[in-house]
Amino acid sequence: MKALQGVEGRVEWGERASPVCDVGQVRIRVAAAGLNRADLLQCAGLYPPPPGASDILGLEASGVITEVGAGSGAWQVGDKVCCLLAGGGMAEEVVVDARHVLPLPEGLSLAEAAALPEVYATAWLNLFQLAALKPGEKVLLHAGASGVGSAAIQLCKAFGNPCWVSVGSAERLAYCESLGAQGGALRGEDLESLRDFGPFDVILDPVGANYAVLNLQLAAVDARWVNIGLMGGRKAELDLALLLGKRVQLIGSTLRSRDDPFKADLIAELRQHVWPLFEEGRLQPRLERAFAATDAQQAFEALASNTVSGKLVLVLDESLA
CATH class of the missing domain: 3.90.180.10 (Medium-chain alcohol dehydrogenases, catalytic domain)
Incomplete structure (x- = not known):
């Protein structure tokens, strides 16, 4: 073959x-x-x-x-x-x-x-199984216009979870909003504006190191931060006192090797x-x-x-x- x-x-x-x-x-x-x-x-x-x-x-x-x-x-x-x-x-x-x-x-x-299978399996695993997302909880999806992001936005809308995204362009932000995202911010321009929408109960991040400090700042008390990729690097320095004080769960997740x-x-x-x-x-x-x-x-x-x-x-x- x-x-x-x-x-x-x-x-x-x-x-x-x-x-x-x-x-x-x-x-x-x-x-x-x-x-x-x-x-x-x-x-x-x-x-x-x-x-x-x-x-x-x-x-x-x-x-x-x-x-x-x-x-x-x-x-x-x-x-x-x-x-x-x-x-x-x-x-x-x-x-x-x-x-x-x-x-x-x-x-x-x-x-x-x-x-369908890979992106919906990834989104369901990380949002609803590992992060135990509850109706009404707020979600931040980095790379929101990606395949996983597109699936995650639609699942959030279907199950009653307002979500926001980070994306690479205004066109991709509009795309995410058409799927049900509440709004978001552009990578490299106004990512800090995500603070206006937070804090977030669940953060789904395929980027990694580049977003780690911001993720911790945006996380709500008892938030679940799920890292599923390393597009932005593998090493970051974090304020663990903030992690402890907010009781944030940092979850590393892969699907392929399960x-x-x-x-x-x-x-x-x-x-x-x-x-x-x-x-x-x-x-x-x-x-x-x-x-x-x-x-x-x-x-x-x-x-x-x-x-x-x-x-x-x-x-x-x-x-x-």
Whole structure:
């Protein structure tokens, strides 16, 4: 099968052996795969896949089930689905734990569905599981126009949480407000103005060191500050007296390296609490652009530009997507 791999900072299609479909797994003919910043980091040699995971790029994909292993629940050949992966999504087919698969929401295309699993799993895990977000609590989302940010804004709106964002441009702020954000601030211009909206009960931050001091200042008493990335560096100096005085919980979080049972429970929660909201029209995939497989390098360059609002996907089978 054809599969996409990172080679010295670029992406290249190559030939790989088709994976074996084992007990508890399903094989999916891939229609499309979502792009994520983790793919950029892996391509650059900075984020290797977890032990045992495929080194093929792609942490989420959509398609049609073509084989069902024993003990794979109610899935059947022909089901249209999307899935969460530790790697391997950018290939003609992928084999995945059946518990990490979600049905195609009614009314959505497979290209749109490829943009859902990773960002909604990340947003749900960090806001509602780890930070235990309660209705009415105020949320700050850094990189609000990103794929995770777009999902998080919509979830906050759906579950009764006013949220604010930091973004890179006025256009991206307007985009976030169209999804339900109350307002926000522009990176590099008026980030300090976030003080006017705080303090915040939950802060979701993929930036890291550059925002650490400000996050602590913006945090409310008993706030939960969840760090999910290091785009702005890995080392920061903090006033721990302020951390203690506010009783702030600082939580470090990653999803890709979690074990299969953990991801299975997370996917089950998404199916119960989040997936129905797509069919009700309260959540929408924020797909900015779908790229053809032949334009894979262009797709990665677009994501690296930090100008994307929402998600990008790579279409591997136009007859399905």
